[in-house]
Amino acid sequence: MSLSVIIVGCGRVAVKHLKSISKLNGLELKGVVDTNSDSAKRLLASVKGFADTPVFADYKEAIDTVKPDITAVTVPSGLHFQIAKYAMEHGSNLLLEKPMTMSNSEAREIYDLSRSTGKKIAMGHIYRYLPIVNILRQDIATGKFGKVTHGTINVRWGHGDDYYDSAAWRGTWKSDGGALMNQTIHAIDLLIWLMGSEPVEAQAMLAKRLRNIEAEDLGMATLRLENGALASIEGTTATFPSKHMAEFTVFCEKGMITMGLDSDIPHIAVYSLKSNGKTKKLGGYYIRKQFKEGGLFSYKCALNPHMGIYKDLRDSINEDRQPIADAYAGFSSVDTMLGIYRSAKEKRPVELPLSENFSTSDMTGYFE
């Protein structure tokens, strides 16, 4: 039997959700919600076969009427908490876009609710769903590359002022945050997941270089992980909007793994250290292994990772297991990100997990 889905929020990212639902078996779109009915109609017209889908203006009415198995939360980030909470309290699983919430106490509440209700949350952490990532993570975790020393991410996801002007919530502390909270949080999640240890300390600096927004368009941070490894983070929207790049590197005693997206095209390079001290290139081995395990589907995910998230959520509900990017990933990445913001605000290293509540709204006035 198919799982019923509603999409709440019919803007930019919702198109990726709709395309994913249209390509997968076992999912049936039963409604879309938007306070702007034109956005809802535009979304439904963007993919063939959805023109007759019911449109709602109020998410509570949609959830009460449809009683969906899955609610996809694709509204501005500042609204995630209230919709995620209502949906779970009314029996729905979630595909919840990143960031989970704008404060660590709200993220904790959503995570706890997922545990107490047994409802699954798959986060919109697309990077966990890129091909080969999961295989590499297992190899790092089982020690194939030796001790993890450090990792880096560079997210250069250029957006011009036209992007920020396209919706009032973008780039505001209350509803979005800046380049780190919006464009970089799921990359931070991936790096920590690959490195296999939780962050215990954050230090950061923020800047506003080019964009006319309230929050940062450039952030740099260092994390210390529980296992002693360090992670370096660069996240910015102050680069060319025509060239989006995200790159991850994990350095180990006997291996170096670099992967990323360059203008939406994935790339990977894996090197291991041979006993004679020379390096061996392993990229081809991983590509073949992924193809054997995931077939063509994994390569379709490279072009639209949301397909991987929907498939994982569908299977996790049917098999009663946790999704790959689960509720804990949502909570933990928000907590780490807010630790980074707090460190920048208070100009000092901050211990993680945070011991007190902190929200993006606490950053209001940071650049004044």
Ligand SMILES: NC(=O)c1ccc[n+]([C@@H]2O[C@H](COP(=O)([O-])OP(=O)(O)OC[C@H]3O[C@@H](n4cnc5c(N)ncnc54)[C@H](O)[C@@H]3O)[C@@H](O)[C@H]2O)c1
């Ligand atoms: N995982 C990813 O790769 C990815 C990519 C882009 C955006 N996102 C996330 O998705 C979310 C949406 O981003 P976007 O760029 O699509 O935003 P958007 O502004 O393009 O779309 C948001 C939509 O929500 C609607 N909306 C606002 N309030 C509503 C309400 N109360 N009820 C129903 N609809 C409401 C708006 O009218 C709009 O159509 C953000 O949290 C963002 O961080 C994730």
